[in-house]
Amino acid sequence: MNDFSYTQAATAKEATALRKDTPAAAYIAGGTTLLDLMKAHLEEHPQLIDINLLPFKGIEQTKDGLRIGALETMSDVAEHPLLVQAYPAVSQSLLLAASPQLRNMASIGGNILQRTRCGYFRDPAFPCNKRVPGSGCPALAGDNHNLAILGVSEHCIANSYPGDLSVALAAFDAVLTLERAKGKQRQVPLTDFYRLPGATPHIETVLEPGELIVAVTIPAASHAQRSAYLKVRERSSYAYALASAAVGLEVQGGAIRAARVALGGVGAQPWRSREAEKALVGQPATEATFRAAAAVALQGAQPREHNRYKVELAQNTLVRALQQVAGS
Numbered sequence: 001m002n003d004f005s006y007t008q009a010a011t012a013k014e015a016t017a018l019r020k021d022t023p024a025a026a027y028i029a030g031g032t033t034l035l036d037l038m039k040a041h042l043e044e045h046p047q048l049i050d051i052n053l054l055p056f057k058g059i060e061q062t063k064d065g066l067r068i069g070a071l072e073t074m075s076d077v078a079e080h081p082l083l084v085q086a087y088p089a090v091s092q093s094l095l096l097a098a099s100p101q102l103r104n105m106a107s108i109g110g111n112i113l114q115r116t117r118c119g120y121f122r123d124p125a126f127p128c129n130k131r132v133p134g135s136g137c138p139a140l141a142g143d144n145h146n147l148a149i150l151g152v153s154e155h156c157i158a159n160s161y162p163g164d165l166s167v168a169l170a171a172f173d174a175v176l177t178l179e180r181a182k183g184k185q186r187q188v189p190l191t192d193f194y195r196l197p198g199a200t201p202h203i204e205t206v207l208e209p210g211e212l213i214v215a216v217t218i219p220a221a222s223h224a225q226r227s228a229y230l231k232v233r234e235r236s237s238y239a240y241a242l243a244s245a246a247v248g249l250e251v252q253g254g255a256i257r258a259a260r261v262a263l264g265g266v267g268a269q270p271w272r273s274r275e276a277e278k279a280l281v282g283q284p285a286t287e288a289t290f291r292a293a294a295a296v297a298l299q300g301a302q303p304r305e306h307n308r309y310k311v312e313l314a315q316n317t318l319v320r321a322l323q324q325v326a327g328s
Helices: 012-021 034-039 074-078 082-087 088-093 100-105 108-113 165-171 274-280 287-297 309-326
Strands: 005-008 026-028 046-051 060-061 065-069 174-181 183-189 212-218 228-232 245-251 255-264
Touching: 012 046, 012 212, 026 034, 034 100, 060 082, 065 082, 074 088, 074 100, 074 108, 082 088, 088 165, 088 245, 108 165, 108 212, 165 228, 165 245, 165 255, 228 309, 245 309, 255 274, 255 287, 255 309, 274 287, 287 309
Parallel strands: 005 046, 026 046
Antiparallel strands: 060 065, 065 212, 174 183, 174 212, 228 245, 245 255
């Protein structure tokens, strides 16, 4: 790890000003992702700005939905009664992530910003377009068994977001509140927050220099109440998803009136499938309907040699999640 200075910011204005003065500085809250990256020499920052004193906490019902402060911990959010009752898929996504120790430390904002687990990105001995633009992507022809099959490009097939939470947030139309310098804020739908790799895989989000995640708001909806998050992984705990699905349904008289579908572990970003949602709405809540929607969700897949299995795995995961919610 490189040498760095440490400053604890008392206000958001102070934090953003420090970042403006030292653009290569980084914000730190729980540090569960950042410190790993620094220890591996994947990121080097001359200054760390501690933001834990900033007023970015709280879980409250607002007119726009459930507002969650970015500095709330994963464990506190996962167990909050408002979330468990109104957004079970989001609660489940948090409880299936990491370990209890990490969930007690990791912040919601940091979880949203975690970076790919691609082995080539994590090993500086290999070239990586995400780490060093223009150096190449050895995963294209190398070991790609756990990498993305949706939204990929010839420059990168690494999952830009390896976690669980943002998959559920993407399914239920969550909106991020971001704070710029001088206290100016903007709202960004989570589905617009992550960037597909294209020719610039090193640019992963739409965050502007120095910008902070303040909160995430999840709109209230009947399909969010009747929801689930299903995760398939190589071991029963503390493992990243090979495939996952966050789904919500509103069913009346046996017919689907509203649906939300997002996939994890298979996309270059948390993968909202509006096509699958359209295939579900107006149809009976049956296995045949779910399988047809799953086929639509994976239509654009571009698998490689070692991750071809993910097409069928993701389809089956989505079908199982929909069956679980529908009670069929």
